[in-house]
Amino acid sequence: MSRQMMAKPLLGAAALMVGGLLIGGAGPADTIRLGLSLPLSGGGAIWGKGTAWMCDKAAAQINKAGGVNVQGKVYKVACVAYDNKYTAAGGASVAHTLLDRDGIKYVLAMGTAPILATQSLTERQGDLLFNLSWGKATKGPKFPLTFDVFNSPAEIGPAIIKFIAKTYSSAKTVVMLNVDDATGRETEAIMRPMWKKAGYRVLASMFYERGTTEFQPTALRLASYKADIIDLPTLPPPDAGKVLKDLQTLGVKGVKILDDGTSASAVEATSGRSALDGVYMGAAIPIDGPSFDARQRAISKEAKAAFGDPVNLVNISGYDAMQELVAGIEKAQSLNPHAIAKALPTVHFKSFYGDVGFGGAAAYGVNIQPLLPVYVTQVVNGKLVDRAKVAVSGK
Amino acid sequence: MTGDDIPLQVDGICASYQGVPAIDNVSLRLRRGSITTVIGANGAGKSTVIKCICGLVPTDRGKVRLFGQDVTGMPPDELVRRGLSVVPEGRRLFSDMTLRENLELGAYTRSDATAVARDLERVLTLFPDLRDRMSTMVNRFSGGQQQMVAVARAMMSAPRVMLLDEPTIGLAPVIVERIGNLIGEISRSGVTVLFVEQNAEIALEIADDAYILESGKVIAEDTAANLAQTDEVKKAYLGV
């Protein structure tokens, strides 16, 4: 093939790309936009895409129901999702684009590193931040414009530990494994003291690097402690799957917990069914259980078809953030982030889980936490079984 | 004159490296069965002439004809298929491979196994001291032996034209003499030979025809015997 013949399709591709640049940009004035800073590429893409999809779902429902009424004016809502690549630098770029270029005043950000970058802008510029991270460092009275959208280990941990203590009264020792990033470190810092406080001995707490492909040595080391409980708070589904599979091969019997485990099917894809049997999860939604109705199940089914995962704690945040925002705006009767932030702790909103209000002062010092239920689930034969539903208290 | 009488003809080739001219308007004619040499000082462009002919360096202008056909810019492997063989500067053996493998690769283009075996035998008769070292890695050989291997490898493609780039450089006088005899031997077997040399004395002794290259230009051409008699050559190249 000659150079010139090659050049034509390549030029065509270039033209397409230039066309691509013209998409996007500012929306119409009567639309309230929620900016989403999410990982949309790489390993975390599944969470980002799911969250964006659920946000769109909420927006569609709200618009269908007539939109948002602020002092007699009716607004539509929309979600704008950009890729933060799960890094601080990526988060900073996305934050600038959302806040400064698109003029969006409300942002949902996922991942501790991108949130840190986003928060330094939102708090300074007076924008509202919905915080989708497992840690505590970016939540509290120091950040008056930052609100939580989901249950993080601070909420999930006590529920799980309480359940385990009740169910396995003879268990006394714990080993922990976390991914060595901001999320893993922060979660570990919450979970380890919690175990200790509940009277358990934490024999070891290990970290591994993201991108690790082989877990046999780690599993062998985990097994060597012969702990009663193996706690894997922040492992992404494929990593959790590999660890569980290797633990099974080694014949490790203890109680296994994925505190942030969001999806049985995603873990099972890698672990196989038998290795996952009996494992507890803290962030998975027993959508087929008695706590949910047909409407919620339909959304979950649609979600699974759209991006490969059923609804879970993480992607529901896209839905809930939009609902929180709308409830806050309606209560404040203002689009001003400060006014909304003032109103939010007192509102009730239509969460995916049902009608909920705010609390969380005990954990964060301020009421920024929506009081969502925690579901402790156990995987039995590939299915999530409701073991305990704990309503997070409002104190 | 036909391509049969002039197996290799070079017409006014020019070449440059990154814009700096290396050879300028060089023309050569190799008579069939003859030995031709190009002599010149270090940096005169001798190696560039060889590399242009065998397609390793692109020519800016001019033509190379092999057996009457225009082969300018053709890749080296195609030229080998057309009967050209090269002993490159610095030998360029496949150093982490055995002698046998090196010789086999010399015959890469040939599919007639019996003919290849016959040629291998012929080559080993010419280089008897290589015979029991067929499984030795060639990087274990001495410099002179490596040069022999390079020539032997080039013979394995059963060439009709052979180019040698500075075959005697860095070798002991006794080896230089052997190489000289070898070139004569190859020529007598019907192969047309072109070699470039810095050592004008040995080159003019072996060759039938000779060219003198200076700063990328041919400044003299004649029979080797005639050139060896001229005063300039005596003074500049033979150190007499």
Next chain:
Amino acid sequence: MRRRDHIVWLAGGLIAVAATRLFQDAYSISVVNLVFIACLFAASFRFVMLIGEMSFASAAFVGVGAYGAGVATTLLHWPFALAMLVGPVVATLVSIGFGLIVLRIKGPYFMLIGFAFAEAVQIAAAQIQVIGGPSGMVGIFAPRILDAWMQSFVAAVVVTALYLLYRLEWSDFGRLLGAIQNNDNVARTVGVNVLGAKVTCFAVASFMAGLAGSLTAFVNNVIAPSDFGFMLANFALVYVKVGGERSLFGAVAGATVMVLLSSYSIVLGASNELFYGAAIVVTILLMPQGLAGLVEKIRLRLMAPKAVRREA
């Protein structure tokens, strides 16, 4: 360097810095900052390419620069000027030590050792809790006085750094680096301390990479180890090649084009990676010599008729 070059640099630099005043909205300012920082990093990466090596370790030196600024500002409360320089200085010192050991190694081995170094430094930084571990550091702000002038400050620093790199490249030292790239054995035989020259080159480049890091920290206000993985250096190489590695201006042009492209491609959401990857592929296939090569080609084509006429 000729006298005219100095004047061109002075004028061009002033224009570039003055031009940053045209951007007053926060978004444009953030993109302008990114562009200038990328130009500096690309130029630093290219400076090592003068000795014929690709240094993926540079990503780590950007990180060292950024953390220097972070530690000096948020933990030690040092003055701004010192905070700007401590990172680059540390990066230079580390690079001298690292360079003395590894610059004996060449080509792909040096390149992959750089990968390993960047990864190892990234992991190590995440283990140190004083500097925030994997969460990194927040609240790295320049003095309030600079708030309205940040983009011009960044531009001024970068232009000055580029000017210094340009001067070095066209000095005797720069010519020596070129000789080393062509053949370090020849350079060695004529009595040049090749390793010394390489290490010096590497140290200069690392200082500039560190400077890019300091600027990054003050522009983003937040840094984390994951920002300084080898992908950062991958992109520097992309900038240099897209622009054309033969001149410093190629690196600058490449960085500008690619950062603008990447800023725009954010709006593509999930397709941004696909788009950016396609942009790289298309560019390298259509312009193997980069933008500079393209400009050269156009120039030659415009001049070609004249040349033909002369020949006729």
Next chain:
Amino acid sequence: MMSATFVQLVIISLEIGSVYVLFSLGLTLIFGIMKVVNFAHGQFFAVSAILVTILVPFLAAHGLPVLPAYFLATATTVAVTVMIGWGVYQFGLVRFLRDMEGAFILTLGLAMLSDGLMLSIFGGAPRPEPVIVPGTVRIFAVAVLAQHVVVFGAAVCITGALYWSMTATRLGKALRAIASDHEAAMLQGIPYRRLSRDGFLIATALAAIAGALMAPISEVTPAVGNDYLMNGFMAVVVGGLGSVPGAILGAMFIAVIEAVGGYYVGPSAATMAIFVMVIVVLLIRPRGLLGRA
């Protein structure tokens, strides 16, 4: 006396090592022949693994028993991947032979492009892995996943076959000649460009086979190739770029550090130790353990 832990660690090292060997062989082959570092190598691995997880259940649903389904799926997958590799070579890499910078950028762009494409085509969720050889096997009283034994056996066979073909066949010798000195090879009549393509396609096929073999035990997501890439690079560079025995040795070196370090010091430290040890080895042997001077 051999302790149980020691045996465990040896077996784990072999398990991990065989995975890295499978991944590294292609990388080292490509480097040897084309003198380029292929950043997109992992993409072929990922495409293949994903296709296998799609094809095996599909064929099984059409009544094929699992083993024939797996073999057919692997054959198809390798063919498809090699075709993609052909496209990559013919329309891209062929212009960047021996141009490390150009080829690196091209393959980097391709890797990003393919990441994005796979994510939009297949989604980011881990794909359910087919169970090909179920259960565990006991070796010296240590339980090992049967599939790991299969991967190990395959790695031995493939490496052996590759080694044999590189030393005993005409193509293999020609490829080694190109790796040694491509100009001298051309002067022997070896068609460099055509054989570079063949070498690249062989490397692509190796990545595809590795992907198919790993699909039942690794994770299967679009990002999986990138995860293996870094350790693949480290294995190849430690062993000596372009050397097949070097790739094996390098892979085992990385595997042992990962296994022993991971067990005694912890996984994060082991990952860092890999990078540090690679640097140390290169300082002692600047061209890797088995690289040529």
